[in-house]
Amino acid sequence: MLGIPLKYNIRNLFVRKVTTGLTVLGIGLVVAVFLCVMALGEGLTRVFTASGSENNVLVLRQNSQSELQSGVSRDQVPLILTLPGVAPDADGKPLASAELVVVLNLEKREGGSSNVTIRGIGEKGMKLRPGLTLVQGRWFTPGKSEVVVSRGISSRFKDCSMGETIHFGAYRWTVVGIFDAGGTAPDSEIWTDVEGMITDFKRGGYSSVLARTGGRAARDQFQAGLAGDARLALEGKVERKYYDDQTSTAAPIKFLGFFVGIVMAIGACFGAMNTMYAAVAARTREIATLRALGFSRLSVLISFVFESLCLALLGGLLGCALGWLAVKLALSGVTGTTNFATFSEVVFAFRLTPALLMTGIVFSLVMGFFGGLFPASRAAFTKITNALRQVG
Template sequence: MRIPFSYIWRSLWARRLSTALTVGGVALVVFVFAGVLMLARGLEAALVETGSPDNVIVLRRSATSELSSQVDRATADVLEAESGVARGAEGRALLSREVVLVIDLFKKKSNALGNVSIRGVSPRALELRSGVHIVQGRPFQFGTHEVVVGKGIATLFKGVALGAELAFGGDRWTVVGIADAGGTAFDSEIWGDVDQFMQAFGRPVYSSLTFHLAQPGGFDQLKARLQADPRMQYVELKHERAYYQEQSKTLATFIRTLGIIVTTIFSFGAMIGAMITMYAAVVGGALGVALAALLSFERISVVNFQSFSEIGFGFALSPGVIARALIFAVVMGVVGGFLPAVRAARLNIVNALRAS
């Protein structure tokens, strides 16, 4: 014979404060867990779509990112003369010499300093990145201290509106445009003239080179030819989109790992709190448990596995995030409630009635 749901509900209502605190603690941990998953997934979505499948990025061999890469001018000259690089209307190579650096700007909400990537580019950059569009103002002029700010930067940071002046690299730079990159990583960058950035920061070499393939399927052939060139031994070629996919995996894995460690620690606290609350309920409600058993309710019904799913919490970002959050909530509910439930099921009926 199974325990009626109304009995379970009345029992929870009688201890509504401790029940609410327990459920709230578990829900908070699940919320943090789901938030970490959503953050990692959002990062992957932004980076995976960055770049073009027909663009190639050139980095120093063994460099993990553009920030740690160095490519000299001689290498750029070799690539500009390479037949595998696409040509524009004027017959010039569709190649952008680029430098990537990091500066600090104040955030709008917290007024705290945050890191912002700045990218110095060549005149062909917008042709290479067809998904980047100027939505306010105009493109910056090469040879000047003008910059274009990504939409994400304009939303999050202070002092980056049209006409504003930014101070970095010992110079002042005027914001002349706002760019929309369709939610990709370029939305979180500030673009300017590569030569002006390098001069301001005293940097003699580029971070990377990006070019468009002359033939969409010619990457492997071009890579093999350049690897055989002694002048190209210190660099490696990657599909631009593949490079950003690698970056997303690294960052997302770090976020997930850190988040799982934090939520695991929090979950132990939540489960211990649930155990304490439920043990107290068993002790305080010993008479009710004994009467339930005396009325021939099965002991397995006192354990009541069905009630654990009530703690489930989900966020409607993706089926994967929802599933993981639900599983995490159920595991915490099972671990936190199983031992007190077993204790209640094994309660001696006679002793419980006498004690009450």
């Protein structure tokens, strides 16, 4: 079948500079907004999906949704650690850490306040989380009211810089180090020694126990052992799954992104349709001439749908560029929201992944396709004789 050269459509787009420009800009903005909101959701999701290890098991009180709601008493800890499946460390002791999690209401640098997780860890706590690096200062010394703060929290909250003191009523902690956890959950936390924290907060026990297991079989064995002891009333969750379950924190943002994106896309699609109808109307004679030259209806239809797709693709590319620029320039720092599962701040960065950019392009092409289909069919069904007679 005879096809109309694509050059014809592309040149036509550039001839109508103003209309093409306005439409491209409109589609571009819609795509950019969609991408920014989704990048926000993606960044937040990533915190949870990248956190935790498959081999670590987090021991919580039964029915607890988070460490914050959980409680493990001091005398339960030895019972847990002697269950089969727990991997030993080089020194022969179990590779596990009993931890206490408390949230503190701290003032943000930008004003307002939010809850920040402060985690007391045992001596093996660091070994259980190998992804952590110290970027400034040193680790805390147990028993000295010292803390290390994640880079994200340090940049977002007052009194959390290196050398400063976080104080709260009678509590005082000196920041002796800043760490980075590569965008995972600890990046939203402040860490200190668990025993000192129990004293400070007058707690009777721990929140949870994190234990390393030696592989899949050992993990299942350990979890079964926990579940099998009714007196403990504890359960073990794979650490990775524990964080995965919290990804619902990102659901409202993603929902908002889709809601705004889809409604706006329909609006922008109407705009594209307008442009394409005008393009068809302005070229009625041209279309009739093409038809008279022997191009089929289908070629005309495809030609105009293609033109619309090009128009939308330009918008999509512009939108990706705008979104990328926005994320790189204006939204490059870390931001935070509250994870209502743990009732505390999650620090994260916008993440505009290649997959998201592709979604943006596909999104624009869908707009272009529907925006072009009806005008193109009007073009395809132009009556040759009438159109040739028409002036202008």
